Amino acid sequence: MKENHKERYPLVSILIPTYNRPHYFELALTSALQQTYPNIEILVGDDSSNEDTANLVQTKYLPSHSNITFIRNQRTLGLLDNSLSLFEKANGDYINYLMDDDLFYPEKIEKMMAYFLIDHNEELSLVTSCRNLINENGIPLPDGQLNPKISKKDTIASGIEMGNQVLINCHNYIGEPTTPLFRKQDLTEPFGTLKGRRYHFSVDMATWIVLLSKGNVAYISEPLSCFRLHRDQQLQSYTKQVDGIEDLTHLVITAKQYGFLQKREEWEQAIIEALNWIQKGFLYYRKDNTEIKNRLLQCQELVHKELTSH
Incomplete structure (x- = not known):
């Protein structure tokens, strides 16, 4: 060439x-x-x-x-x-x-x-x-x-x-x-x-x-x-869904350091949406699974800590 x-x-x-x-x-x-x-x-x-x-x-x-x-x-x-x-x-x-x-x-x-x-x-x-x-x-x-x-x-x-x-x-x-x-x-x-x-x-x-x-x-x-979209994907596994909620929690909490969510109302909307996903996790993802419950509780605590720090 x-x-x-x-x-x-x-x-x-x-x-x-x-x-x-x-x-x-x-x-x-x-x-x-x-x-x-x-x-x-x-x-x-x-x-x-x-x-x-x-x-x-x-x-x-x-x-x-x-x-x-x-x-x-x-x-x-x-x-x-x-x-x-x-x-x-x-x-x-x-x-x-x-x-x-x-x-x-x-x-x-x-x-x-x-x-x-x-x-x-x-x-x-x-x-x-x-x-x-x-x-x-x-x-x-x-x-x-x-x-x-x-x-x-x-x-x-x-x-x-x-x-x-x-x-x-x-x-x-x-x-x-x-x-x-x-x-x-x-x-x-x-x-x-x-x-x-x-x-x-x-x-x-x-x-x-x-x-x-x-x-x-x-x-x-x-x-x-x-x-x-096919059956071999792991999109529907409980563990993967909770992985996604943990990732989302970190994403929203960390994004301000990259220049995002600088307006108070935008930041609040993102925090509320993250909490909604955590709540969905408690409702749908294996209520009898202690490990999943504890992971979701940790996400909830991280978001609440973020809220109280602002």
Whole structure:
């Protein structure tokens, strides 16, 4: 690739952490290979307990695709550490994760990078878009609470204002890790970490808050990726839900240090919403489980301490 081509089209790293899902993974990888943006590297971190994915990539894809780097982990890292390892190995100036059960539409990277390439837009820290929901068979699902549209048209907004809405409503408007594209240098904390705390469920929201504190966000109203809902996900497990409440509690309490919730009424709204989620935990998540109850009590105490300190 000629040097002027590299300057015009900075390298984008697509990072695919995968674990024991060769069928879904191949669909995700294919969607990455179909991107219309001309300067992409694809890094695959294989955390699988078997060789199915490794055999697939090594025999079918590596011989014909020089832009794929395949990493077979010597031991199981877990999703977050696998994702962190890929980030560290990425050569691109820009990063887009692709979860192994999700999909990109062909023009995703090209349309998102267009925002960064306009006058070398340094004020922009993140580009996201609407995303479609699909089921385990790839059949479209109706839009719902998981993927509300931020705007009916493409727009650029203040990262602080967008982050405030995320915190006030306790909702991930930015999307799952597959959805946004961001500049690598702007992520100054490890993926999934906020103020030194590793998140266990809302790892993406921790990272979006870091990035939103650095600049503006561009939102593309056209769906550019698919988020797959299927039985193998852990979204409904009690433990994961309580992990999410703990993450949310920390997120709301910590966000002011990143420039969010500076107005008293915004801060109060976010605190109230966090308390609502804690209360939902007491009502729905295994009342007979002492460990879960104690974890929720700790969250409640942290929020009450925050309230009394202000």
